[in-house]
Amino acid sequence: VIDELRGAVVSVLSMMGVPASASAFAERKDPLHRLSGDMAVLVGIVGTKKGILSYEFDADGILSVLRVMAPGMELDPESEVAESALAELSNMVSGNFLTALGSQGLDITPPTLVRGRGLLGVANTAPAVRVLFPLPGGNLSVSLSLV
């Protein structure tokens, strides 16, 4: 499952023009699906399995993605346009991930972007696998928890 998640992230980022190295992943298991940064996009999974995918971009990772998605524009990372782009990117990765799993009976929920200084967040009570993707100048951390 994690291999499919890695593949979906790399595939969508590459399609958007964001270089993501398939060889530089770091992976970690957490007993609880916590959020660790000040911003995350959450996408739910429903159906024969239930779960949460979380996409946490650090500040430099957000800028890195926005520069590629909107070349020549200096977007405020907290603007609605920027947040919409990050939510859509997360939605596309989640859709590709479910397609790659080939699982009938699974669906995703709409992305919700959550942000807050010093945000304390629990995305799911189930254990999570967190995969760190180095981006040019920043990082994207994607976590998956399934129950």
Next chain:
Amino acid sequence: MALVDARKAVMDFVEPLRQVWADFTGRELVLAGVERLDGKALSLNGVVALVSFSGRFRGRLLVNLSKSAAGRLHEAALGEPASSDEEVLLSCMELANMVGGGGLTALNDRYRGSNLRLAPPSAFAAEPVRLCNFGMNVFNVLLRDGEETIRLNLAMKEEDAS
């Protein structure tokens, strides 16, 4: 063709919230108003518990309450004060899960074959928590327990549910 009416749908979550609140705290929540929110972003103080759902139509429900109200909810539910902020979040996640389940049952009954299903609940705390959803209509229901205001907020795509 029947479109899902988000303003009507949000009311399906009110009774489950009032019921769960009464079961947990022994107190009554009083309906104080319904408002449609413009814009895609919400800024909320305190604790926000969220459950999203999908099926023939998609959306998410959130329950927002102050940190003190969330702490009292935890204590009432478990019989002892929380030892960490994270414990409070976990109690609020359970609240959102129960309210979401009750509301979706009502929606599935009204829109037969919708097959609406809940994702696991999440919860957040910050001052403020900012949340954004895109391409959905958002309705807010305010409920009061004494001086405390509890917000029930539904964002939904009003799609064909015929």
